[in-house]
Amino acid sequence: xEAIKTYLETMFAHLPRTPEVTRAKTxxxxxxxxxxxxxxxxxxxxxxxxxxVISEFGNLExxxxxxxxxxFVDQEPAEEAQRVVSFEEVDGYIKGRTRLSYMxxxxxxxxxxxxxxxxxxxxIPVTAGGGPAKFFAVVGLIxxxxxxxxxxxxxxxxGLGEREYSYMWKENCRLDYSAQEYVKMQYSEYRSxxxxxxIVGIVLCILSALPAAIFxxxxxxxxxxxxxxxxxxxxxxxAAVFLFVLAGRQRGGLGRLLKVQYRxxxxxxxxxxxxxxxxxxxxxxxxxxxxxxxxxMPVYWPTITCLYLVVSFLTxxxxxxxxxxxxxxxxxxxISKTFGKHVFEA
Amino acid sequence: MVSIxxxxxxxxxxxxxxxxxxxxxxxxxxxxxxxxDLSDEKYIIKQTTLYSAFTRMEKNGYIESYSVDAExxxxxxxxxxxESGLDYYREKCNEWNLTKEVIERFIRKEDGE
Numbered sequence: 316x317e318a319i320k321t322y323l324e325t326m327f328a329h330l331p332r333t334p335e336v337t338r339a340k341t342x343x344x345x346x347x348x349x350x351x352x353x354x355x356x357x358x359x360x361x362x363x364x365x366x367x368v369i370s371e372f373g374n375l376e377x378x379x380x381x382x383x384x385x386x387f388v389d390q391e392p393a394e395e396a397q398r399v400v401s402f403e404e405v406d407g408y409i410k411g412r413t414r415l416s417y418m419x420x421x422x423x424x425x426x427x428x429x430x431x432x433x434x435x436x437x438x439i440p441v442t443a444g445g446g447p448a449k450f451f452a453v454v455g456l457i458x459x460x461x462x463x464x465x466x467x468x469x470x471x472x473x474g475l476g477e478r479e480y481s482y483m484w485k486e487n488c489r490l491d492y493s494a495q496e497y498v499k500m501q502y503s504e505y506r507s508x509x510x511x512x513x514i515v516g517i518v519l520c521i522l523s524a525l526p527a528a529i530f531x532x533x534x535x536x537x538x539x540x541x542x543x544x545x546x547x548x549x550x551x552x553x554a555a556v557f558l559f560v561l562a563g564r565q566r567g568g569l570g571r572l573l574k575v576q577y578r579x580x581x582x583x584x585x586x587x588x589x590x591x592x593x594x595x596x597x598x599x600x601x602x603x604x605x606x607x608x609x610x611x612m613p614v615y616w617p618t619i620t621c622l623y624l625v626v627s628f629l630t631x632x633x634x635x636x637x638x639x640x641x642x643x644x645x646x647x648x649x650i651s652k653t654f655g656k657h658v659f660e661a
Numbered sequence: 662m663v664s665i666x667x668x669x670x671x672x673x674x675x676x677x678x679x680x681x682x683x684x685x686x687x688x689x690x691x692x693x694x695x696x697x698d699l700s701d702e703k704y705i706i707k708q709t710t711l712y713s714a715f716t717r718m719e720k721n722g723y724i725e726s727y728s729v730d731a732e733x734x735x736x737x738x739x740x741x742x743x744e745s746g747l748d749y750y751r752e753k754c755n756e757w758n759l760t761k762e763v764i765e766r767f768i769r770k771e772d773g774e
Binding site: 335339342343345346347349350353371372373374375377378380381382 | 689708709710716
C-alpha cells in the first residue's frame with residue numbers, strides 16, 4: 316500500500332494544488348486503494364497487487380484537460396518529430412530487460428564455469444592405465460564446449476533481444492509524465508537491491524580464494540586438490556559475476572530510460588540547434604570518458620573468457636589458471652570505480 | 662491475440678458508465694470492476710480514463726456526485742445519473758446501433774470452413 320501512495324504522491328508532486336487537482340488525487344487514490352484491497356483479498360501478493368494497480372492507473376495526461384493543468388503535464392515538445400514514450404512501453408521495456416538481464420548473466424555464468432566439469436574430471440587420480448582418464452577428459456571437454464556454446468548463445472541473444480525498443484535511443488524521444496515518474500521510482504527502489512547484489516558478489520569473490528588457501532595451508536596443493544580448489548573458485552566467481560552482471564544490466568536499463576528523458580530535457584533547454592550533439596548512441600549508466608575504455612569495457616568479460624581458455628589450453632594447468640578470474644574481477648572493479656562515471660547518481 | 666480497438670471504445674466509455682449507473686448510484690472502483698466483469702476481462706478501464714469521464718460528464722450535467730461515509734469511516738464519492746444523462750445515454754445507444762449496422766455490412770463473414 317505504501318508503494319501505491321508513494322506512486323500517487325510523485326505523480327502529483329509537481330502539480331499545482333488547485334481544488335480540482337486535490338479532488339482528482341483523492342478520487343484516484345480511493346480507487347487504487349479499493350482495487351489494492353480487493354486484490355489482496357483475492358490472495359495476490361503485495362508486489363503483484365501493487366504492479367496491477369499501477370499498471371491499471373493510466374495516464375495523467377488524460378485527466379489534464381479536465382483539471383486545467385495541461386500546461387504542467389504536457390510539456391511542449393522541443394521539436395515536431397519528438398516521439399512520446401508511454402507508460403506501457405516503459406513497463407514493457409523494464410520487464411523485457413529483466414528477462415534479458417537474467418539470460419545475459421546466466422550466459423556469462425556458463426562461460427565462466429564451462430571448464431569446471433573438465434577440471435574436476437581430468438583431475439581424478441587414475442592409477443592403472445590411461446583409459447578412464449581419457450574417457451573423463453573427453454566427457455569434460457564435451458561438457459565444456461556445450462556450456463561455451465550455450466553461454467555464448469545466451470549472451471548474444473540477450474544483446475539482440477532489445478532491438479524492438481531501440482527507437483528509444485535512436486529517435487528523438489521523451490517519456491510521458493507517468494512514465495517519467497514510474498522510471499524514477501523504479502530506479503530509486505532498485506538501488507538497495509543493486510547494493511545487496513554487489514555486496515553478495517564481492518563476498519563470493521573473497522570466498523572463492525578460500526579452498527585454495529585452505530589446501531595450501533594443509534600443503535595439499537598438488538594434483539586433484541588443486542583442481543578442486545580451482546573448480547570451486549570458478550563456480551563462486553561465476554556466481555559473483557552473475558550477480559554483478561545482473562545488477563549492472565538491470566540498473567543500466569533503468570539508467571538508459573532516465574537518459575532518454577535527460578536528453579529530451581537538455582534538448583529543450585538548449586534549444587533545437589544544439590540538441591544534435593546529444594543524439595549519441597546507447598550507453599550504459601557507467602560511462603567511460605576514455606575512448607579506449609569505452610570501447611573495451613563492454614567486451615571485458617568475453618575477452619577474459621577467451622584469455623582464460625587460451626591460456627588454460629596452451630599450458631594445460633587448469634589447477635592454477637583460474638587465478639585469472641579473481642584478478643579480472645578486482646581489475647574490473649578498479650577500472651569502473653576509477654575511470655567510470657555514474658551519470659545518474661542522484 | 663485480438664484486443665479491442667481503443668479508438669472505438671473511447672467514444673463509448675460514457676455509454677458504458679451510464680449503463681452501469683442506470684441501476685443505481687455507484688462509485689469509482691465498483692464501476693471499473695463491473696466493466697471488467699461484464700466484459701469478461703476483455704476491457705479493463707484505466708483509472709485516469711474513468712476519472713476523466715466522471716469529471717467530463719459531471720461538467721456536462723449527465724451525472725451528479727455526492728459523498729457518502731463508508732463503513733470504514735472514509736468518505737467515498739458516489740455518482741448518479743441525471744435526466745439529461747438518461748437522454749444522452751439513449752442517444753448514444755441509437756448512435757451505436759446505427760454504427761454497428763453500417764460497419765457490419767463491411768465485415769466479411771468467414772464461415773466457409
